[in-house]
Amino acid sequence: MSEQFDLVIIGTGAGGGTLAYALRNSGLRILLVERGDFLPQEPQNWQPVEVFDRRRYKPDETWYGADGKPFHPGVHYFVGGNTKVYGAALPRFRVQDFGVVEHEGGTSPAWPVTYDELEPYYARAEEIYAVHGSTGEDPTEPPRSGPFPFPAVPHEPYIDDLSVRLRNQGLHPFHYPMGIDLRAGGRCIRCKTCDGFPCQVLAKSESDVNCVRPAVESQNITLWTKTLAHRLLTDSTGKRVVGVELERGGEKLTVQADRFVVACGAVNSALLLLRSANDKHPNGLANSSGLVGRNYMVHNNTALMAVDPFRRNPTVYQKTMAVNDFYFRGPDFAYPMGNIQLLGKLQAGMLTAAQPLVPRPILQGMADRSVDWWVMSEDLPDPNNRIELRSDGKVIVHWKPNNLVAHRKLVEAARQMMRAAGYQFVFVQPMGIETNSHQCGTARFGVDPATSVLDPTCRTHDVENLWVVDSSFF
Incomplete structure (x- = not known):
């Protein structure tokens, strides 16, 4: 069995669910894949x-x-991923966090993006996730383009x-x-x-409630639950993903698409890329740097x-x-x-x-x-x-x-x-x-393909139509 979409998003947590919400009115035919079910x-x-x-x-x-x-492991396989049980804390990183930071135990390298570049997206995310907060209390707080959507x-x-x-x-x-x-x-x-x-009354700002459910109201977005992604398939050049092998209801099928997003969490995203090794990517898909799965942090x-x-x-x-x-x-x-x-x-x-x-x-x-x-x-x-x-x-x-x-x-x-x-x-x-609920770092982003898996937009350096959109990029 084979089906065709414009975009496949694998994972419905904070990364995949939010992306589906952002693209709900794009006109793209999107398949949203979740290995679990609704909690x-x-x-x-x-x-x-x-x-x-x-x-x-x-x-x-x-x-x-x-x-x-x-x-x-401290993972949860449901629509919404780990946001189903997280503490609902939604702080921003500080301006200095984006640059080189010297720690007692070593150096935290600079990111290839700045706080100022991300600030408008922080503001939009706070609206989507209905964040309550106040300004002027924390001396480390970063500058903001506007107030919190709701009072503290x-x-x-x-x-x-x-x-x-x-x-x-x-x-x-x-x-x-x-x-x-x-x-x-x-x-x-x-x-x-x-x-x-x-949350029994669905009052927590989580990917399931705030993003996935509104997204699937769009006729262009299809959600498949209880569907496990086994591996990604490339064309003969290894430069493009052409399909994903799925298991759904005991049936194995391949879904084709123009673009693919992996958003399974830092560990499971790395595992999916490693399982997708082929003759063009013998050490795992998008892994010419050898860094897929490395730099794991929690x-x-x-x-x-x-x-x-x-x-x-x-x-x-x-x-x-x-x-x-x-x-x-x-x-x-x-x-x-x-x-x-x-x-x-x-x-x-x-x-x-x-x-x-x-x-x-x-x-x-x-x-x-x-x-x-x-x-x-x-x-x-x-x-x-x-x-x-x-x-x-x-x-x-x-x-x-x-x-x-x-x-x-x-x-x-x-x-x-x-x-x-x-x-x-x-x-x-x-x-x-x-x-390991704070897991990150297993597909770091950067400008040099030799020292990073993803570019600054979270697209893989090695595969032109593949993105990783979760905390793996940290």
């Missing part, structure tokens, strides 16, 4: 034990570290008090830009099951729980504040350290997955009295951190964390910040190889 709206969406302990919405899929140890999500009283405590330390806590439907008459009910959970991440045993935290929707005072440099540290942002309110059912030996009542008591943060630092591109596809189909993730001195200093700064705010106990949990 069901059901009571289990908001049940911590189902989401975290039982991994209800994660695939039964195993990847392996370079040491051979298996792990279950207000702090609840307990977090408002914490904000005052942080400002009294000379810090600059700010309202974090969030994508939720908190407009007048909007769907958001400010629940505590947002960050890390699917951030250095630590969860921090600050507990005041004498005060309950009644906050329901907690993820409204962040601190960037250590973003470019730290106290007595000349290098960037990173970002500290509130997590959605931790609950006992979320903690038992990480601390299975601690009795649930103790975990609940801690959660009732805690403020919870995500402490995040940059990791740096390293070609030895890479995705490998074995001949037997096994996925091997070669990952050795780097730039850890800066991250440890940021964690310590966060500890001191919360102790100074009156929290006697501070607990931290570093994240490991399975926490």
Whole structure:
């Protein structure tokens, strides 16, 4: 079976879904391919034990570290991809992030585009994803051509008090830009099951709700769910993709098109290119540089729980504040350290997955009295951190964390910040190889085909009608 389209987009996450929305009125006949289905709206969406302990919405899929140890990756195969469960935080990069940045652990190279070039697209994306935010609070914020589409999500009283405590330390806590439907008459009910959970009332600004569903209202866009892309096929020259091999409903078929976009997430996009090797591309499609799958990054991440045993935290929707005072440099540290942002309110059912030996009542008591943060630092591109596809189909993730001195200093700064705010106990949990929701870097972009997979428009250097539109380009 063979079908013909003008454009095939493989993946419906933040990259593929947004692109489909942007092209919905282009007149192009577009096929949007998703390996999963629509995530069901059901009571289990908001049940911590189902989401975290039982991994209800994660695939039964195993990847392996370079040491051979298996792990279950933090990926979600649904329409909307990982945006179905993300924390809805939608910040912009800072101006300096686009240039060369010297870190304690090495150099982050410049991008082939600038903030000023992307600013109009940031503004449009914030409209599409209904971002709430405010300006003038964060000294690191970049210039903007206009205000946020919606006012900032207000702090609840307990977090408002914490904000005052942080400002009294000379810090600059700010309202974090969030994508939720908190407009007048909007769907958001400010629940505590947002960050890390699917939204049962579809109030999160996600690719599925904000982009894919409006896009498929166009008669020119066709969505195929439960459809797996196996490999891309080129013509005899290897310069053009002419088709994609799909598996749908137990049937194998080839779809032809004039253009193809890969948007499967940094790991799965790399795997699709590697699976598409042929005699013209023996090391994987668009891989003359040898960089497909390399420079894999995920951030250095630590969860921090600050507990005041004498005060309950009644906050329901907690993820409204962040601190960037250590973003470019730290106290007595000349290098960037990173970002500290509130997590959605931790609950006992979320903690038992990480601390299975601690009795649930103790975990609940801690959660009732805690403020919870995500402490995040940059990791740096390293070609030895890479995705490998074995001949037997096994996925091997070669990952050795780097730039850890800066991250440890940021964690310590966060500890001191919360102790100074009156929290006697501070607990931290570093994240490991399975926490890869921030995956990026596996098909980096640039102007030199010898040192990059994609050009500055995210088109592959080697194949003229193939683009990669997800975080692989970082």
